[in-house]
Amino acid sequence: MTPARFRASDLIGWSAAPPDYEAGLRAATATIVPLLLGELTGRPQLIWVALGGWLATFADPGGPYPLRASALLGFALAGGASALAGGLWGAHPWLSIAALFLWAAGCALLRVYGDAAGSIGSLALIAFAISLGSPAPLEICALRGLFFGAGTLWAAAMALALWPLHPYRPVRAAVSACHLAVAAHMRELAASPPSWAQSEKAMRNRSAIRRSLETARGILASVRSARRGETRRGELLVALYEAAELAMGDMAALSEALQWREQMPPWLSRALREATEAFEWSARVVAEEQSAPLAPPDPPSEDGELGALAQRLVSHARLAVEAAAALQGGSPGPQGAFALDTRAARRSLRDALSFRSLELQHALRVATTCAAAALVGMLSHRPRWYWIVVTAVIVLQPHSGATLRRAMQRTFGTVAGAMLGALLAPVTHTPGRAALVLFALAIVAVALRKQSHAIYAALVTPLFVLMAESTSGDWHLTWTRVSSTLLGGGLALVGAYAFWPARERELLPGQIAALLRKVRAYLSSALAGAPSEQARREAGLLLANADAAFERFLDEPHRDDEVEALMGLKAAARRLIGAIASLSAAPGELHHAGEQLSDALESLAAASEARQAPPPLPPLPRTPQTERLVRPVEVIHSALSRFLQ
Structure with a gap:
């Protein structure tokens, strides 16, 4: 990986993950429907419902329903409180900078409770910054907080009840294919003489297994990169992948040991058949096929080189059965490498408040950068100055290299989005037309978000300019958004390289x-x-x-x-x-x-x-x-x- 490739590819940052148009359609519905209702009924305050629905799309961590429900409910409370508090503090311009510093630090420290909580904190901070730029009396701020929470709950209802998605289905299919390939090779090995292990057919089998493992690895990594709140299901799928990976190594070692044998020991054939049944069963379970429970195979008791290798192979077959049974819901999970007991690694707030903690370092980095962004916006008397703060929150990552890449993508995408907005302006003169255009933009933006942040930024720029104006065809804030992105991205880079780069x-x-x-x-x-x-x-x-x-x-x-x-x-x-x-x-x-x-x-x-x-x-x-x-x-x-x- 060369530095030249890094700089060239980072401008777009394209990923190989498939577009998720179903997620895009759900996000567009959660956002544009309340926005259109506000336009048609003359209730501009419904834009807070739209904002809550939009941000809730990114607060959804994926994974088990209890995790998703608790995360979205937590975001409804945190986001609603942020919208309320931001509007109240906005009435006191200079005190509001101190309030933003403390709120930003608190939101960033939520990372100590996990990645899902960290995402909720970042999104709640965005809601606080937007509301801070629109000060209002208590009763209006309270209504704003309620509308924001209602938008989040509307998005949660679609995500959990009306329109659930299954992002791990491609991972299941790929891992199942690995297990089937491993099982097919073991079945042939058990039924053949030792010399077959070095045959061309056996080598083709091992090449096919390796290709299936590489495919599963890429899909698993891609999905895992995009869904950072996963715990149990994600680790079980990693365990199942590792079981196939380790079994591949075991079979390669067995093939080497068997080449000096004239006959396949009967006990080894039996052990291979039992391991084959284990991997076939786990493949069916991972593919969500109905299968009766299977007892994990017992390791052979024979000694010597073959005995040790067979024990390792059966041990990894047991891992596959235990992980698949847990994925199916019929057992607590593997009792070895992937036993789901995290008591020894639980994070605590005390640890996070240590200056050795990366969470505290990042919280201070975020708080200082947000306060500086607000100060620059207020002193320059810019309209929509909170866009500078929002850009800084989105661009600033826990690592300086990642911040540089995100700043490049955000800037490139926003400039491209401004050009796109100018092209779309002539067709958005009525609420109906504007809603159709924005609905399409929201679908494609969320669908391609995993592929490229730059393309995502290019598509949401005209969307949020119109949402901010709540009028159709008025694009005079487009260039304000571009300059705000440049300022916010620049401040994020300063923060990233000034604090523990x-x-x-x-x-x-x-x-x-x-x-x-x-x-x-x-x-x-x-x-x-x-x-x-x-x-x-x-x-x-x-x-x-x-x-x-x-x-x-x-x-x-x-x-x-x-x-x-x-x-x-x-x-x-x-x-x-x-x-x-x-x-x-x-x-x-x-x-x-x-x-x-x-x-x-x-x-x-x-x-x-x-x-x-x-x-x-x-x-x-x-x-x-x-x-x-x-x-x-x-x-x-x-x-x-x-x-x-």
């Missing part, structure tokens, strides 16, 4: 090494019979910072395989911390295995620090007691190898 690609290997060493220290204390609460808390803080670092990395130029590898590494590290927390009951019997795992973690940390692919793992003991520790370490090794390759 860094490129995440350069920092991630060191952060991964620090995380692994802290997990190693926690493991050592647990094996000594006295698990350190301080080590656990520090490991949790480093993991929380790694989550934030991953989000910043998504906004830099990256490959899809890097995204998937980091997703797997983070999930496995989280599971490992949870597994260590359960060792305090009987650590003595795990002492020898724990020493080997501790050495493996140090080796992985050293490789990450040196930015080199880690050496192969030594044979690790696999017993029911060690399985919860061995699985995550294997996944970390596999993911780190792919990330650093």
